[in-house]
Amino acid sequence: MHEPEALPGGPIAFQGAPGAYSDLACRTVFPGRETLPCTSFEDTFAAVVEARAALAMIPIENSSAGRVADIHHLLPESGLHIIGEHFQRIRHQLLAPAGATLESLSLVRSHEQALSQCRKFLLERRLSPVVHADTAGAAAEVAALGDPTQAAIASSLAANTYGLETLLPDVQDAAHNTTRFIVMAREPRDPEPDAGPAITSFVFRVRSVPASLYKALGGFATNGVNITKLESYIIDDAFTAAQFYADIEGHPEQRLVRLALEELGFFSREVKILGVYPASTFRQQDD
Template identity: 40%
Template structure:
């Protein structure tokens, strides 16, 4: 049986995403993102399911681990995020005074929290908050978490879908040590890579010219400082297309002339949800 590692505890949105990706896999929680990456680096047949960005609140902040471990990206998965207020069995909304969750979940439900005058408490993750209030058994405490967390820890859903905006999605990356990529055919692909430019004036401007000339669309370009540095940056980039497409090849060859470091992270099919209007 293949393994999937995720960060958090059972009932987390990463657990929910892992079940949707491969319900037959052995799904194992890790305390930290670093632990997830380390396990996948040491085990050939394992995968990790890692949240990369949220549609509303932006990046999750795991870019430095992508740069450090350089695991292969096999696919992307967009998980619908539906936040629920979870409490003790029989508790009502009027009983709740204190709400616990991850900082992003609290931010994504800020309107509901303010409207009901709740005291918010930041915790490491959503499912861990649900587990904590289940152990505390206090009627005035609630957690913001998934419906899976309610099932996992025997809590009641006091209020469903309390997020500020509907259609909230988190993009997850499925990654592992083995290098694989789909054959080039008539489908929509994403090529993901990282690069570090040579230190020279206008390096970024010059390096991106090849994409414009060859008509290749960049869907993501983000810079991150190297460890212990404020003057050396690497870039994470996604583009529309397969690396075997001649337009993409020419663009990347042009980019390579300006790079000190270049690494392809993965080629994978674009999730069909990208084409849907939510």
């Protein structure tokens, strides 16, 4: 994502401590802007709603570890709109205090997703993983402890932020390790239908009748609209009601997309569009 000229000025909110990968994503997309660390995703959304931040940078899925927990539950109720996306290559660094060596380590702290993305590395080195709330927070704790037996898996930005040494770079198991972020704002910024490739994100609930999901999604097939992401999650304690999150290629004002969404609406109890925004050029790499 490249920063449009007319975006509101102000800090970019993210979940995590300074030096987190979300912080790095903010600085990559919005260089020169102040970043605002928040303790939770709810706090991150609230910072934008309350105008303490102009935008929010939210991780939504990772190529190795899958979707980010809780995000799909929180997005529909955030009161914000998706206005862009950014794909960030994740290069995990093994960080430790001065004096530590690979041989002295026994324990590694990091966020559960980062640990899962380095699972093979940790097993091969026989290092015990310890889950932390976020990668940068783990780096801060390792720096404060100064224990040569403990390290953190975090970003190069975290190494600079907390004065840690990089014992090994790029310790992720998969070379393609990439996190998709979405950028959220108080107001929607729908691009023009003919402005270029677009993504439409929405949530929906199907009616409780046989084959309702099949029928609801049939319009996308018959109209040639590509669904790039579809996930379901339970939204009630009785495990009887499911909500679906979807990303599709195209703009709602384009004829075929409009017809597909109309058919979806006919077979659904509720359809809520979360955002219409330009598709990242990252998506063109496999074309």
